[in-house]
Amino acid sequence: MNLDLTQFRQPETDVSRRYDAEAFHGRTSEFRVADPVDLRFKVYKDKERFRLVGRVLTALEMPCSRCLEPFQLAVDSSFEIRYLPQSESTGDEEKKIEADDLSDAFYRDEQIDLSQLMEEQFYLALPMKPLCREDCRGLCPNCGTNLNDATCDCQVRWEDPRLAGLKALMTRDNDNA
Numbered sequence: 225m226n227l228d229l230t231q232f233r234q235p236e237t238d239v240s241r242r243y244d245a246e247a248f249h250g251r252t253s254e255f256r257v258a259d260p261v262d263l264r265f266k267v268y269k270d271k272e273r274f275r276l277v278g279r280v281l282t283a284l285e286m287p288c289s290r291c292l293e294p295f296q297l298a299v300d301s302s303f304e305i306r307y308l309p310q311s312e313s314t315g316d317e318e319k320k321i322e323a324d325d326l327s328d329a330f331y332r333d334e335q336i337d338l339s340q341l342m343e344e345q346f347y348l349a350l351p352m353k354p355l356c357r358e359d360c361r362g363l364c365p366n367c368g369t370n371l372n373d374a375t376c377d378c379q380v381r382w383e384d385p386r387l388a389g390l391k392a393l394m395t396r397d398n399d400n401a
């Protein structure tokens with residue numbers, strides 16, 4: 225999944241690539257790529273420097289943080305990354321002068337590793353708390369039933385949370401005695 229930079233002679237070039245989901249399998253543990261990955265971007269060339277501006281589209285599969293069932297998350301992520309030759313990475317001064325909103329990366333041997341670019345975008349797209357749906361009811365903390373599909377008897381005995389707090393307090397007192 226490398227991008228050969230020697231092919232770019234024009235200041236601006238459109239690139240479009242499509243990768244099978246399988247190409248990403250086994251590379252990440254937090255999620256699985258579930259759909260083919262569409263990568264479209266423009267390459268802006270300025271001598272040794274390249275700017276990649278585009279989008280990556282796919283679907284990721286991961287477990288819901290509440291009910292633990294796997295679900296798919298659509299990803300449509302925009303990026304703008306500036307690539308400098310690896311040799312420039314030692315010149316800190318130049319980097320400081322050009323500090324702006326663009327993310328910087330480095331390329332080596334006239335190649336950009338697109339798998340790294342895409343995986344970064346996947347990680348950025350991950351929610352802090354993945355949910356199969358906004359109102360996922362999760363698992364019953366008592367018997368483990370998935371409350372999206374079924375109800376369980378534990379639910380019926382609704383307890384006033386204030387009483388529950390009092391009960392916990394009393395149990396603690398008993399333990400101390």
Ligand SMILES: [Zn+2]
Pocket residue numbers: 288289290291292293355356357360361362
């Ligand atoms: Zn869920």
Ligand SMILES: [Zn+2]
Pocket residue numbers: 364365366367368369376377378379
């Ligand atoms: Zn239950």
